[in-house]
Amino acid sequence: MNYIFWFALITAMAANVRIFWDLSDFSQLLNIRAFPRSTFMKTWYMRNALKWTAILFSLVAIATNHVAGVMSWSMLSIILTIGFVFYYAGLINPRFMMPQKMDDGHFVDITAGAKKIRPHNEVMVMVNNGHARAHADFEMWRPHIAGNKDKGLGGEDIVMTYCSLSNVCVGVRPYIDGERLDLHVATQLENNLLMEDKNTGEPIQQLGMARECNLNSKMEEFPTFKMPYEKFCAAYPEGEVFVESRPSFFRNPLGFLHEVVMDGLFYLHVTKQRNNEEFLFNTCKNIDPDQRLHKKEHVWGLNVGDVYTCYNMAFLKSNSNLVNTVVGGKKLVIHYDEQFESVGVWYNPFNEQVTQIDFFGQSNLGQLERVESVKAGIFYGVWYNFYPQTTINLNEAQS
Numbered sequence: 001m002n003y004i005f006w007f008a009l010i011t012a013m014a015a016n017v018r019i020f021w022d023l024s025d026f027s028q029l030l031n032i033r034a035f036p037r038s039t040f041m042k043t044w045y046m047r048n049a050l051k052w053t054a055i056l057f058s059l060v061a062i063a064t065n066h067v068a069g070v071m072s073w074s075m076l077s078i079i080l081t082i083g084f085v086f087y088y089a090g091l092i093n094p095r096f097m098m099p100q101k102m103d104d105g106h107f108v109d110i111t112a113g114a115k116k117i118r119p120h121n122e123v124m125v126m127v128n129n130g131h132a133r134a135h136a137d138f139e140m141w142r143p144h145i146a147g148n149k150d151k152g153l154g155g156e157d158i159v160m161t162y163c164s165l166s167n168v169c170v171g172v173r174p175y176i177d178g179e180r181l182d183l184h185v186a187t188q189l190e191n192n193l194l195m196e197d198k199n200t201g202e203p204i205q206q207l208g209m210a211r212e213c214n215l216n217s218k219m220e221e222f223p224t225f226k227m228p229y230e231k232f233c234a235a236y237p238e239g240e241v242f243v244e245s246r247p248s249f250f251r252n253p254l255g256f257l258h259e260v261v262m263d264g265l266f267y268l269h270v271t272k273q274r275n276n277e278e279f280l281f282n283t284c285k286n287i288d289p290d291q292r293l294h295k296k297e298h299v300w301g302l303n304v305g306d307v308y309t310c311y312n313m314a315f316l317k318s319n320s321n322l323v324n325t326v327v328g329g330k331k332l333v334i335h336y337d338e339q340f341e342s343v344g345v346w347y348n349p350f351n352e353q354v355t356q357i358d359f360f361g362q363s364n365l366g367q368l369e370r371v372e373s374v375k376a377g378i379f380y381g382v383w384y385n386f387y388p389q390t391t392i393n394l395n396e397a398q399s
Helices: 002-023 025-029 037-045 047-068 073-097 229-235 253-275 313-318 380-386
Strands: 107-109 122-128 131-136 159-163 168-173 183-189 192-197 202-205 220-222 225-228 240-242 298-304 307-312 322-327 330-337 342-347 375-379
Touching: 002 025, 002 037, 002 047, 002 073, 025 183, 037 047, 037 183, 047 073, 073 183, 122 159, 122 229, 131 159, 131 229, 159 183, 159 192, 168 375, 183 202, 225 229, 225 342, 225 375, 298 322, 298 330, 298 342, 298 380, 307 313, 307 322, 307 380, 313 322, 313 330, 375 380
Parallel strands: 131 240
Antiparallel strands: 107 240, 122 131, 122 225, 159 168, 168 220, 183 192, 192 202, 298 307, 298 375, 322 330, 330 342
């Protein structure tokens, strides 16, 4: 009986340790080992087997200890509690710490939004059929995913995703091959949000938006851009603003305190990511050997097909805020609008160069459409990590 007890306890704890070590943010935060993507994925696909192994063998250990009294109950309780903490950190914590708002995000008008968002705060914007939505980064820190299935955006089911570690927003239509995904936060990998499609259990990297099992089948991206909140209000007076709902202290004191603690943790970690030279998670596998830009510099990354490039603000300003270029065979215009303090990237379907363009895409040649693949203000080091083939400030003028 003693052998059964020890085998069960060691097996349960080994499963819990692997769940914690390979799946939780906390173990990656220690930065004491290499953390290859393949290791995470192998454990991810084993997570249900590991979960039931931890649960069933814990129960066996409890049952055999009840019969044989191998260990004091106080000591066994401590060991199993530690195991549960590991289990919780790897498999349960993300849904409580980062509860997505994919279907039921709370949106208010710009006046109500001004009660939480200051004029200078940067917001991430999507506009569809004249329907504009702004998302402040600090309102997106926790949910990471925000939308409203019933209201839609301009009559379409479109959601915003955000990763504070990458400083990147990506709008998507949450469908693959006609099937609507149920997106939840899983963890982060290489300083970028990793989501889970609950319908299939498949992980989905935010930079890529494809299920891990089939990287060629992706969600359709939707154009996003950034600007100060006061500029959003001026450009879109009928716009909506995403705000996080919080439980009241008097109605739900435990829920209120939980939110305060979680918000504080995110504030500390996001501040450290933004203000330090190094990334919070030292897990990026690709580092630019030429150090063409600082890893924390904000760039506007984009791709057309398999061609990836990025632009920084210094380059745009040195070109009078307007660049005509060709990426992947497509003519594009990159423009920084000083009035609205926003970078726009537009398709140019005409045979001439654009010489004038406003914030809304109205040019001397006609109305232009935004490029959907733009990653506005992403950290260069994260962009390079996922797309080391990237060029920088591609300036191939169209003929």
